[in-house]
Amino acid sequence: MTQDLLPQVRLRHWGRWISGVLIVLILLALGWGAAQGDIAYGDIPYYLRSPIILKGLVGTIVLAVVAQGVAIVIGVLIALMRISHNPVARAFAGAYTWLFRGLPVLLQILLWYNLALIFPRLSVGVPFTGLKILDVETNAVMTTFVAAFLGLALNESAYMAEIVRAGLKSVDRGQIEAAQSIGETPTQRLRRIVLPQAMRVIIPPTGNDFINMLKGTAMASVIGYVELIRAANNISSFNLQVMETLIAAAIWYMVVVTVASVGQYYLERGFDRQDRRAGPPSLRRRLALNLGRPPMVRSPQ
Template identity: 60%
Template sequence: MTRPVDAPGDGELLPQVRIRHWGRVVAGLAVLAVLGLLFQAISRGDIDYASIPALLTQDVILEGLVDTIVLAVVAQAGAIVIGTVVALMRTSANPVLRWVSWAYIWVFRGLPVLLQILLWYNIALVFPAFSIPIPFTDAYLLDQPANVIMTGFLAALLGLGLNESAYMAEIVRAGLTSVDRGQTEAAKSIGMSPAKVLSRVVLPQAMRVIIPPTGNDFINMLKGTSIASVIGFTELIHAANALSSRSLAVMETLLAVAVWYMVVVSVANVGQYYLERHYNASIRPTGTRGSVWAKVGGSLRTPPFMRSSR
């Protein structure tokens, strides 16, 4: 039997033909062209880019950066504590606790954050002074005018923290209900107390559901502190306005503030990544771990609210 003319000989390989994805090439070139035009337009703008590094280290900008981080961390920490308590009340068998927690979430999640901050900041119009008397004595544990106690920081902390606590309550409740009910019943059957069931069985498994939205909310909190500028609290936006009003370098100052926001959000992204990897084994890397700087670089390339797939 003769071999077909077109068949390759013994030991020969068929020729490999690469598939050409012309659509990807065209799309990539189009995106690069748009980016090039955008950078060209930005470079022609009347912006003194050389002055931005010096603006990053101005005293008022650094003060605003510290105040922004402190306000965001304290408000988020308080929101987590209050939200956890409210979430436990929502899952309680006591109908009074359930209805009170539902009303709490309904009120603080329904009102705008700016309105809540303004209400707290102007609380002196309703209560001129805060007094806490000591029972059976004429002394007072606290007796101060409301304007003295309700500073800009405290008003922003209450407005941001209480608003966020309502969202945290729903996040924690979703995490608690994600744990199979049979596990809690099994833990109780071996004599574990409700507190131990919550701390050793439910919460460790619920954390993988709680951590991602909590990290996103903390990033929102970092940026949401800018609302406190309306009451004169010196966060980054208020600091930028104060500095630009003197130097008249408005765009340069705003770009410097934008750089600090991106740095802080990127650091928060790194922290969120490690927390998620700690509580969720499915996203832990199976190969080489890579250096911390590689993780930081990957976080800088990842937009906010998105988790890196590395």
């Protein structure tokens, strides 16, 4: 006697279909609305390759890379001071983080740019003598690039210090003690054991901070530094095509952020490679193993 099989009931995911249709309708509505706007879309490709926009693009990338690089160096030093056994170094590092992380970036940029109101001249000399090593006007040194660089780099260094400190603290203490037991110096322990493991914790937030740095350079436009936003405003102030130039700047921002995101992905994968388990061998690898194995030998399980 054959037993009747249970009837198959096909699952119906009505929620998926409804949400998918709603998303498509919303996107179509947004596209239709954008097409009805008074925007000269044909002029946007011209602005994408405009010399002024390209100059702003270079200014954005240079400022972000230099500021982030210096911020990483300072952040590592401040993080090492935070975890040191020197109470003076710990107090200084804590005050540094508290100060530069507490002030808004725009305020820091404005303070550096208007430093000449407090110190009209910057002088460095030998104490108790009339010898001066450096004596220049502050406005000659504190250019728009320097002011933006100091504001962005010092603010970011405070965040980098906490990121690096969290990465260093994530390393198991037992591994450090094991390295001490075999006579490794602190520098060797830091280079061979601590940093390779801490980098897997440090890189993801650092990549996110660099992406924020690329977009944060737009705040330098308030002091006249030519980056993408300033370049777009310079063009639109003559031809009044505000939206077209801003859309061109937005496209370049997305391109730069996408490239940075891809670089972050490969950097993370490089440091995580030793933690990934090897997947099943490919067909070519299996054939090579079988051909290289003597006949009548049981393959290992």
